[in-house]
Amino acid sequence: MLMGLVLGYWRVSVAQNTAEKFFDRSLLSAALAISRDVAISGGDALLPSTSTLIHDAAGGEVFYHATGPSGIYVTGYAYPPHGSISDIDLYTPHYFQAEYRGEAVRVLKVVERVTSEGVSGNATVTVWQRLSERSRFATQLAFRAAGLIIGLLLTLALVVWFGVAHGLRPLLDLQQAIEVRSPDDLSQIRRPIPREAQGIVRTLNRLFAKVQESMTAQQVFISNAAHQLRNPAASVLSMAESLRDAQTPADQHQRIEDLVDAARSSTRVTEQLLSMDRLRQPMPESHRTQFDLAGLLRSIGADVGPVVLSRDIDFELVSPDHPILMTGDQVFIAEAIKNMIDNALKHGGPKLSSIVVRLREEGNKALITVLDDGKGLSPEESELALGRFSQVEPSQGSGLGLAIAAAVAERHGGNLVIEPADKGASLTLSFLR
Structure with missing residues (x-):
């Protein structure tokens, strides 16, 4: 519709320009024909054929006024519209707007050098026509263009409606097929669909x-x-x-x-x-805070140290003296570290005599390693040890401790790795700071 309006405005402007050029040329043709007839007839009258030709070519009534040398009236209407012509372009056809008998008209004044019966001078032919004739012609052109544009828009609308209706029919069939599914049916969609919609179906699948x-x-x-x-x-x-x-x-x-x-x-x-x-849920932004990981580790050591020592097991905490700033969920990180220490206590076996917790930095990562000299845990047992509700050997635990630690590490851009150890087990927890 917007393009139709733009094209309509453009066609109206073109129609007006076309009407002006057409009628201006018609006036020029009429002036030349009148000048010829006046010269041939000696100023008596126009030939009937010339009058008919002027009316047909101009598309409406044309008025004229002719004068001979010295401004002597020759023929035509007695009182033509007035307009001045400069001496520089005296013999050039001159167009101007004027008013004749209360109506706006377009006027052409032509001056020619003539010689009649031994007398030489300037002969002037003035022709004019109502502007309403031009407006009527321009309006006809504009209506024809508007009719063409409306016809094209209707045709386009019909084609688009048919194309969209035909093209969307497979999607409507797909919609109906999905609607009849039960909530428990999440199997893949296998209906034939247009190539353009295959990406949507793949995404749905x-x-x-x-x-x-x-x-x-x-x-x-x-x-x-x-x-x-x-x-x-x-x-x-x-x-x-x-x-x-x-x-x-x-x-x-x-x-x-x-x-x-x-x-x-x-x-x-x-x-x-x-x-x-x-x-399993995204971490709320309010839980993401900045804290000192070394200070948190010392606080955890103060909490769990007496429990470990009460079981006649050595407990050592190795941490840098300077703060290690960490941004994340402090509660979950503390729980992950406690789970690793608790895992060593529960699965270390009767030979467990020492637990060491070590904190270090590597680039933009913070690593916490828990080592023990107990029964031992190999990297090949990672899938079973880090899985939820699974244990390498039956024990009092729930099988969630290391799974939670691994999930916390992943939540903070790191991981939990079971490293090879000559004796006992070595687990390293990493976080992006």
Whole structure:
């Protein structure tokens, strides 16, 4: 529509220019014909054929006025419109606008040098025509152009409507096929579609695959979580019932201690499950803060050191004296470090006698390595050791500690690697600072 308006305005302008040029040339032809007839007839009258020709060629009524040498009136209408002609271009046809009997007219004045019956002088022929004739002609041209443009626009609209309706029919069929699917059906779309829409369908198929994978992972997580929570809950219930049946104060005290341990284990599993679920979500910007990783590590050492030492295990913390600034989720990073230390305690075995936690820098990365001299863990066991709810050997753990540490590292642009060690296990946690 916008292009139609632009073309319409352009065609109106062209029609006006065309009408002006056409009528100006018609006036010039009329002036030359009148001048010829006046010269031939000696100023008596115009030939009938000339009058007819002028009217037909000009497209409307033409008025004229002719004078001979010295301005003597020869023929035509008595009072022509007035307009001045400079002496420099005296013999050049001169056009101008004027008013004749209350109407706007276009006037042409032609001056020629003539000799009649031995007398020489300038003969002037003035012809004029109403401007309304020109406007009428220009309007006709404009309406014809507008009709052509409207016809083209209607044809274009019809072609576009047909093309779009025909081209989108496969997509409408695809829409209907998707609408009849059940919420559980996330299989790939295999309907034939136009080449232009194949990219959309491939993207939908990839999205369906990711949604299916996410749903499957969520279902597996829920199933494993239910299994992991069932054992501690059953243990707490069993110990609570046994506490009720205790016969002696010593027996009752022992069962209370067992109940507290079972409740603590159940709480630990619940916290790990919640942490794993939160790690599946994008990190909120409010949780991303800048802190001193070396100071955090010393604080963790102060918390877990007494627990490790109480089990007659040496505990050493190696950290630079200067601060190591880190930007990230401080709570999750602390939990990841604690999980690595807890993993060494639970899986080190009876020969475990030493745990070393070392912090160092490498470029824009911070690396935390936990070494122990216990049972040992090889890089070949990484998939099993770092998987969720999986363990290399059965133990009291839930199988989530190292999985959470690996997820925290990945969340902060790093990873968790099991490195070769001559004795015991060596795990390195890396973060982008």
